[in-house]
Amino acid sequence: MTTTEAAVPSLSIGEVAERTGLSVHALRFYEREGLLVGPVQRTSGGRRRYTSFDVEWLLICVKLRESGMPLADLKHFAELVRHGPGNEAERLRLLDAHRQRVDAQIQALEECRSVIAWKVGVYAEHLARGEAGGLWDPTP
Amino acid sequence: MTTTEAAVPSLSIGEVAERTGLSVHALRFYEREGLLVGPVQRTSGGRRRYTSFDVEWLLICVKLRESGMPLADLKHFAELVRHGPGNEAERLRLLDAHRQRVDAQIQALEECRSVIAWKVGVYAEHLARGEAGGLWDPTP
DNA sequence: ATTTGATCTAGACCTCGCTCTAGATCGTAG
DNA sequence: CTACGATCTAGAGCGAGGTCTAGATCAAAT
Incomplete structure (x- = not known):
């Protein structure tokens, strides 16, 4: 512990729900559906910890969804990003x-x-x- | 109350489907759901005959739906119009x-x-x- | 130590807006 | 008359996008 906390705030699912406007249910659903770029980190107790990258990505997802992008396309996009550079x-x-x-x-x-x-x-x-x-x- | 009897061509459901972009299924569905202002006329054989008023109303419905109005609101609107003036x-x-x-x-x-x-x-x-x-x- | 509240999983369930099926009937063309 | 396509009804089915439940666990406050 000590000094590294400020750099990676690591939010709980509830906090992410607040910040993104998605429900905690929806957050878990999105994860199951493979809409996130990487797997969400867990605490020793099994609770999700979201990084600021996760949140940024989710905010993008929200914008794309708001503008009518289907989940399937979002998933495709996530896959592309997941596979790294080159695409x-x-x-x-x-x-x-x-x-x-x-x-x-x-x-x-x-x-x-x-x-x-x-x-x-x-x-x-x-x-x-x-x-x-x-x-x-x-x-x- | 209208001036032209010849201007009321009375279209079949298929023709209305073509003109409105709705499927024949959707047309029957809309009718069942009470989204039309009046009951659609029938031929002696039981086939629907749509007036130009029906078609106009349906075109409005299409516009409202396209812009995201839920069917429930559309139904409400239809009810208001159906009950005539005063509302x-x-x-x-x-x-x-x-x-x-x-x-x-x-x-x-x-x-x-x-x-x-x-x-x-x-x-x-x-x-x-x-x-x-x-x-x-x-x-x- | 106990209570309280947030989170966990798996999976059932829901709303919306059609779409499709089955099996019968109508109506027109040959 | 016979075919064939369009239409009829009632009702089942579907895909999208979540939402909710049950029952358990975790973590913090009293």
Whole structure:
């Protein structure tokens, strides 16, 4: 013990859950599914200890998941990183493909947004006019 | 109440599937789940005939679903419309709440996008430099 | 020493949103 | 009339992504 603690903080699963927004269940699930780059360290008593690298990786996972990357792709990415250098081109392809999907998703959402906003406007106007106006039903 | 009888072509389920992008299975499923405003008309032989109103509504449903509205909310919206006028304020709330969620989603995606784009940049640069550079692993 | 709370494993279970199957019927083309 | 494809119903099945349970163990506080 003594001086080395500050360099490798080593968090418990609960602390990691707090920091990543994932539940402890999800953390264990991700590990089982092979979504982590390396095996999580354990204490003598068998409890998980996460390094800051683990947490960083998990934060990336969260971002990728948030943006709709399937767990399978995440797993693939983790495998690539796990096998070390030499496959950066593939990692790049994977990420870039995902970025493109995200772009498409943003575009689609913006289109939806404008359709919805227009509808909201229709209803708002209708209400403002004291609901006397003609609002035909299969909502215009 | 509509002006043109000829403008109500009455489509089969297959045709509606084509036009909406939903499968025939999904169309029957949506109907069972009460996601449609009215009951779909039937031929004497029991086959569904969709009006252009049905199709319009379904196209709205598709947009709302695409942007992540759960079927339960869609059902609620359909119920409001089904019960006719008088609840426009609630319809407005429902749609506007969804619009806000979509906005948040777009924002989140844009954040993800920039994180990913940055990472793509890191890998690309690394590769351009002939992968001699230092790429530490839990992907920087 | 005891209690309390966090964590452990393995595996069952859940929600969501469809998708598919089976077996019957309809309707049109030859 | 016969075939054949589209449609019908009821209900089972599926894949994704977790979530939850049971029963045990660990670690810290009283």
